[in-house]
Amino acid sequence: GAARIDHDRVRVTQFFMRDLDEEAALVAAVSPLLEGASGLVTFNGSGFDVPLLETRFILQRRRWPAAVPHLDLMWPARRMWGALLDDCRLATIEHGVLGVERDRDVPGSVIPSLYFDFLRRRVAAPLRDVLAHNRHDVLTLVSLLGWFAGTLEGRVSPRTAEEHAGLGRLWERTDLERACACYETALSAGLAGEIAQRVRLRLARWQKRRARWAAARVLWEAAVATPAFDPRPWEELAKFHEHRVRD
Numbered sequence: 001g002a003a004r005i006d007h008d009r010v011r012v013t014q015f016f017m018r019d020l021d022e023e024a025a026l027v028a029a030v031s032p033l034l035e036g037a038s039g040l041v042t043f044n045g046s047g048f049d050v051p052l053l054e055t056r057f058i059l060q061r062r063r064w065p066a067a068v069p070h071l072d073l074m075w076p077a078r079r080m081w082g083a084l085l086d087d088c089r090l091a092t093i094e095h096g097v098l099g100v101e102r103d104r105d106v107p108g109s110v111i112p113s114l115y116f117d118f119l120r121r122r123v124a125a126p127l128r129d130v131l132a133h134n135r136h137d138v139l140t141l142v143s144l145l146g147w148f149a150g151t152l153e154g155r156v157s158p159r160t161a162e163e164h165a166g167l168g169r170l171w172e173r174t175d176l177e178r179a180c181a182c183y184e185t186a187l188s189a190g191l192a193g194e195i196a197q198r199v200r201l202r203l204a205r206w207q208k209r210r211a212r213w214a215a216a217r218v219l220w221e222a223a224v225a226t227p228a229f230d231p232r233p234w235e236e237l238a239k240f241h242e243h244r245v246r247d
Contacts, residue, residue: 001134002033003142012138014131019119027060039069041145043090043137046072073144080166083195094140098147106133161189165199172202180206197226201233208236213244 001014013033017026030053034040042049050070057064078088085096091108094100106114106129114126150156151167158164168182183203191199204219217240223233241247 001138002030003138004033004037010139010142012135014134016127016131023056024060027056027062031057031062034065034068037065037068039071041071041073041141043077043141043144044072044074045070047074071145073141073148076148076170077144079169080163082166083198084160084162084166090137090140090144093144094136098140098143100136100140100143102133102136104129104132105136106130108133161186161191162195164189165191165195168199168202176206197223197228197230204233204236213240216240 001012003010003012005011015026015029017023040050054064054066074088077093081093081097082088085092091102091105094102111130111133114130118124118127147156151158152170158167164182164186168179168186171179171182180203183199186199187196187203200219200223204216204223207213207216207219217237220233220237220240223230224237
């Protein structure tokens with residue numbers, strides 16, 4: 001399944017291989033869609049979909065469009081919600097972040113067996129739910145891409161302190177000022193527990209690297225005040241008093 005933006009609409013195209021000898025036809029059908037794309041967006045595509053497709057293209061003697069930029073949304077999703085959700089599967093994000101409920105959804109783990117049952121018995125009715133599952137996955141990917149674009153551009157505001165913290169982790173590799181601002185917002189919004197401790201220490205580390213000692217000290221002192229003992233802020237405070245305050 002694949003979606004593309006066509007003016008103001010999202011067009012979803014699904015390809016179905018009725019038998020194993022139709023792989024050449026399937027690759028031929030998918031090829032124009034990839035060749036006309038300015039970019040490729042997947043969820044765990046760098047670890048599964050793209051290497052698999054590339055291999056099938058090579059075996060069918062077709063050129064894989066390797067120059068097309070590829071964005072795998074699983075990695076930013078893990079940075080955003082890895083500490084917030086039970087897991088970062090697409091269905092979990094769909095429910096917990098996008099607020100989408102699926103009816104009669106077939107679990108992804110049983111889809112291969114349903115397809116092989118179809119190859120043996122040639123009864124297609126059970127595959128209707130498989131196609132629906134695939135269509136939902138593709139549309140969820142479109143929605144998730146829109147969520148990230150809106151949030152990073154400032155048009156969508158994170159709803160919770162935990163999401164502000166996740167956004168800080170997302171910005172940390174490219175824009176440190178924005179990352180620190182997100183961490184500060186998360187703590188001001190009442191971030192608590194183990195997540196808050198991690199955010200305090202990450203923010204204090206960056207404040208230390210920028211020689212903002214007063215801000216770092218406040219964060220370390222807040223970190224040592226938590227009920228659970230954590231040696232890291234104590235160590236940082238000891239070094240601060242020895243080397244900066246000379247006490």
